[in-house]
Amino acid sequence: MKALLIEDDTHLNQQLVAQLKQHGYVVETALDGKEGLYLGLEYPIDIAIIDLGLPLISGIEVIQQLRAQQKKFPILILTARSRWQEKVQGLDAGADDYLVKPFQIEELLARLNALQRRFAGWSSPVLAFSEFTLDTKSQSVYKKSQQSDQNLEIELTAYEYKVLEYLLLHGGKVISKSELTEHIYAQDFDRDSNVMEVFIRRLRKKLDPDKSLNPIITHRGSGYSIPVTAK
Amino acid sequence: MISIHQRVFISSLVTLCLFLGLSGWVLEGFFNQYVEKHLHERLENIVYSLLASAFEEPSSGKMRLPELLADPVLNQPGSSIRAYIVGENKKYQWFSASTIGSDFKIPISINLTLGKKKYVIIENKISRLMFMVSWEDYQAIEQHYLLVVEIKRDNILQQIKAFQYQLGIWLGGSGLLLLIGLSLLLSWSLRPLRQANEELKQIQKGEQQHLSQQYPAELLSLTKNINQLIQLSISRMQRYRNSLGDLAHSLKTPLAIIQGAFDSNDDQQLKTAIKEQLGRINELIQYQLQRASIAGENSNFSTINMNLIIEKVIRSLDKVYADKNIVCQFNMDRARLYKADEGDLMEVIGNLLDNAYKYGQKKISLNLKILSQHLKLIIEDDGTGIAENQYQQLLQRGKRADNKVSGHGIGFGIVVDIIQQYKGTIELTKSKQLGGLKIIITLPLPSF
Numbered sequence: 087m088k089a090l091l092i093e094d095d096t097h098l099n100q101q102l103v104a105q106l107k108q109h110g111y112v113v114e115t116a117l118d119g120k121e122g123l124y125l126g127l128e129y130p131i132d133i134a135i136i137d138l139g140l141p142l143i144s145g146i147e148v149i150q151q152l153r154a155q156q157k158k159f160p161i162l163i164l165t166a167r168s169r170w171q172e173k174v175q176g177l178d179a180g181a182d183d184y185l186v187k188p189f190q191i192e193e194l195l196a197r198l199n200a201l202q203r204r205f206a207g208w209s210s211p212v213l214a215f216s217e218f219t220l221d222t223k224s225q226s227v228y229k230k231s232q233q234s235d236q237n238l239e240i241e242l243t244a245y246e247y248k249v250l251e252y253l254l255l256h257g258g259k260v261i262s263k264s265e266l267t268e269h270i271y272a273q274d275f276d277r278d279s280n281v282m283e284v285f286i287r288r289l290r291k292k293l294d295p296d297k298s299l300n301p302i303i304t305h306r307g308s309g310y311s312i313p314v315t316a317k
Numbered sequence: 318m319i320s321i322h323q324r325v326f327i328s329s330l331v332t333l334c335l336f337l338g339l340s341g342w343v344l345e346g347f348f349n350q351y352v353e354k355h356l357h358e359r360l361e362n363i364v365y366s367l368l369a370s371a372f373e374e375p376s377s378g379k380m381r382l383p384e385l386l387a388d389p390v391l392n393q394p395g396s397s398i399r400a401y402i403v404g405e406n407k408k409y410q411w412f413s414a415s416t417i418g419s420d421f422k423i424p425i426s427i428n429l430t431l432g433k434k435k436y437v438i439i440e441n442k443i444s445r446l447m448f449m450v451s452w453e454d455y456q457a458i459e460q461h462y463l464l465v466v467e468i469k470r471d472n473i474l475q476q477i478k479a480f481q482y483q484l485g486i487w488l489g490g491s492g493l494l495l496l497i498g499l500s501l502l503l504s505w506s507l508r509p510l511r512q513a514n515e516e517l518k519q520i521q522k523g524e525q526q527h528l529s530q531q532y533p534a535e536l537l538s539l540t541k542n543i544n545q546l547i548q549l550s551i552s553r554m555q556r557y558r559n560s561l562g563d564l565a566h567s568l569k570t571p572l573a574i575i576q577g578a579f580d581s582n583d584d585q586q587l588k589t590a591i592k593e594q595l596g597r598i599n600e601l602i603q604y605q606l607q608r609a610s611i612a613g614e615n616s617n618f619s620t621i622n623m624n625l626i627i628e629k630v631i632r633s634l635d636k637v638y639a640d641k642n643i644v645c646q647f648n649m650d651r652a653r654l655y656k657a658d659e660g661d662l663m664e665v666i667g668n669l670l671d672n673a674y675k676y677g678q679k680k681i682s683l684n685l686k687i688l689s690q691h692l693k694l695i696i697e698d699d700g701t702g703i704a705e706n707q708y709q710q711l712l713q714r715g716k717r718a719d720n721k722v723s724g725h726g727i728g729f730g731i732v733v734d735i736i737q738q739y740k741g742t743i744e745l746t747k748s749k750q751l752g753g754l755k756i757i758i759t760l761p762l763p764s765f
Contacts, residue, residue, distance in 0.1 A: 186603070
């Protein structure tokens with residue numbers, strides 16, 4: 087997932103970027119509202135974290151501008167002031183959730199997950215498709231065993247999980263290899279479209295070893311998709 | 318901005334000028350009239366005295382006048398009064414002695430009806446009175462004679478000038494005196510303003526706390542308001558100081574705990590201590606900050622549309638708790654504007670509704686009732702509620718943010734503080750309709 091972080095405190099900014107990257111996000115970041123707004127409008131963002139007290143352009147204004155330009159990705163606001171007036175103002179301007187500083191990083195990640203999932207249309211943190219369930223909270227995948235009717239966990243690497251989660255959250259849509267790379271594989275690595283093919287291959291092997299279920303569909307020349315509608 | 322002094326000065330100057338000018342003009346008019354009338358009368362008297370001096374010419378019986386008259390003014394050559402008589406178809410002409418050596422000009426072609434008088438002023442230099450009389454001679458023929466009496470106007474003009482001068486001096490002088498008097502009066506009248514200024518300077522220096530009560534009725538509401546503002550900032554500063562004091566005091570314990578864990582050289586203990594106390598410290602700071610930012614009663618309130626605020630908060634919470642799919646029903650019996658600080662009101666509604674959303678399952682109801690002297694805000698949820706014996710504890714929260722009551726956090730404490738500041742009440746009970754907690758908040762409605 088590509089996250090936009092606009093936070094003017096350099097220390098906090100660095101901390102958050104590191105932690106987000108650690109949890110598999112590709113991060114675009116800015117230290118002021120003007121730069122942040124530019125990034126939000128120019129890059130394909132999946133989710134944004136915006137601090138309300140920003141220099142140049144205020145957080146509220148950035149949110150209003152993004153929404154005015156039809157940017158619909160979920161926005162979580164960070165605020166140092168826990169007064170309700172501020173929270174309501176931010177939410178009214180177009181944000182979807184808020185977090186009061188200081189916060190625990192786990193709280194932030196959990197909320198981001200919930201927002202993504204909700205935005206994709208899933209009402210529960212557990213996403214089900216075909217014989218599988220993906221728990222976005224624990225970031226694990228389960229397969230219903232034919233024999234015991236139990237759910238067996240499938241071991242996936244962080245990136246494999248990310249790819250699967252992305253395809254599932256955009257269920258039904260065809261996602262190109264470059265889109266997957268842009269949103270999942272961090273920019274400082276060499277962008278090699280082969281990488282995605284490798285991930286998909288490995289995923290298929292782990293999820294569907296006997297090739298009976300075919301959870302991921304290849305669209306020649308376009309990309310991949312998981313045919314499922316959000317519930 | 319024109320000062321009050323200047324305003325009063327200019328307006329009285331204008332008024333004085335108008336009044337004195339008008340008076341002067343009227344007085345001068347009357348004087349002129351009087352003087353002219355007097356002049357005219359004098360000329361008439363002379364005409365009659367001329368007639369009285371007339372005698373019959375011994376042979377014809379026609380009208381004749383002596384060389385010298387009883388009235389000495391006509392006898393003096395060069396005097397300002399001249400008389401002339403012409404009659405009998407210009408056959409008879411009589412000049413008063415005063416016409417000798419003067420620039421007397423015989424009036425030309427005068428048509429005057431018998432018995433009529435005519436008064437003219439010639440180039441403002443001469444006033445002339447003419448009288449056409451008839452005189453029956455011995456042959457019983459009516460002879461017509463024109464009597465002309467003239468007076469040079471320079472005397473009267475001088476009189477008028479003298480009067481103008483006198484008038485000018487007296488009116489101008491009294492005008493000046495009036496202005497001076499007015500300035501003094503003004504100074505005296507505006508003294509309360511100067512006093513207020515002085516007192517404000519003292520207050521700024523810190524030598525005085527409030528404006529004294531001795532002010533005229535017009536300034537009283539102003540000084541009362543200033544005193545209120547002063548009181549407000551004093552109490553706010555006091556509150557900030559108290560909050561800081563409370564905060565410093567409450568922070569000592571968690572800091573001591575961390576210090577102790579650090580001194581123990583036990584990494585695990587330190588880690589646990591930091592984790593626990595961090596949360597506590599954060600909560601304390603947030604609570605005190607929030608308390609300090611309560612605007613409270615007596616601040617500059619705006620009139621608020623309550624249902625707009627409530628609807629905004631509901632919309633926000635619907636977003637935040639979208640996963641829970643809670644339905645919040647809001648009813649108000651009629652719209653009412655309320656005078657309060659918008660931030661405070663949002664704080665109350667935000668915190669209470671947030672709790673309701675957090676602990677509720679599917680339904681929340683919010684009722685706003687407007688009564689004659691109060692407004693009632695009732696929030697009910699369908700959660701698990703709170704045990705009755707914990708109501709008191711929850712309501713006492715306003716003092717120290719130490720004890721936690723069933724995870725309700727500091728939000729409720731802030732609500733209690735705010736309601737107290739607005740002199741309202743909170744009541745907790747079980748909701749019969751929804752089964753969870755029911756909170757009834759009563760706020761007094763100030764008279765508008």
